[in-house]
Amino acid sequence: MKSAKPCTDNPSACVNGAVRRTSRRLGQIYDEAYAPCGLKATQYAVLNHIAKAGTPKMGELAQTLVMDLSALGHTLKPLVRDGLVELRVDELDRRTRRVLLTEQGVQTHAAAKRISNKMAERFDLAFGREAAAQLRQTLDLIASDAFAQALLAQADD
């Protein structure tokens, strides 16, 4: 009869707390790994998405990264300042800005990509390739709009 409320008092009963704790840990490790490029791990993530998307609108990028639009704007600021990224008004819709990598941005991204690959290999080795793949999939699911809606929908109980 103890199965009703499983692990309420567990240190990480709250998934959100557990994710943030993990985020802090990985942040330290990955920030250090990317340091030779002069990038933070978060900045690499942004550059990488830009590189893959080409010249996305800020809104598109924000959505992909599950990031508030204003947060993306803030995050982009140091990258623009350091000449890795450029914002350009879209001539067809002058409200939107296109984000693109500068020449230097491409260079830096390439170097960071090598580090990223190395880190991915390390992670797979330490955690197991299978398990790592499954974890990534799980995280993607939880970060998805659909899951958020499923969670929010229960508010109407």
Next chain:
Amino acid sequence: MKSAKPCTDNPSACVNGAVRRTSRRLGQIYDEAYAPCGLKATQYAVLNHIAKAGTPKMGELAQTLVMDLSALGHTLKPLVRDGLVELRVDELDRRTRRVLLTEQGVQTHAAAKRISNKMAERFDLAFGREAAAQLRQTLDLIASDAFAQALLAQADD
């Protein structure tokens, strides 16, 4: 022969990026959930750890939360300002500060705890109780010192 480098170009090839993205998503949802208490999700996590530990030293708390000591200090500041938490010099070792909940801190934590439990139930329902438990365990592992060392140890290749 394509199995050598599995999913390097996947959006979340980088576990760190995936965790952060998930963290942002959950942050929005949980921050909103805790809003009635006047707390952010992160603040609840801190209060909860304090409540469980009693009157921990700052350093102990930081370690538990996998947080930089100075970061903890910063995070505590608004909580102290709002009268939820108090810092007290340990008379046996005047270097260390003990963290403790004020009367109001206990009240607020109790209210937040109810919300936390409700959210945990919702999460379990949306994600599956089994899967959720396993995920928490996985996250705890990745956040552990041991795993960090396993990851760092590979730097000597």
Next chain:
DNA sequence: ACAAATTAGTTGCGTACGCCACTAAATTCG
């Protein structure tokens, strides 16, 4: 065509976090 509503971003403010440099208190050791 034009006022109202919608969409895309920005700015200001506050919290979240980490690193480095610095202070203070304790511990170690010659």
Next chain:
DNA sequence: CGAATTTAGTGGCGTACGCAACTAATTTGT
């Protein structure tokens, strides 16, 4: 016992994020 070292926190600075309020550009409804 007093100097050097270690340990615990703080403060400054910079990035990471989100919300609310505001501006500018586009779309819609009549």
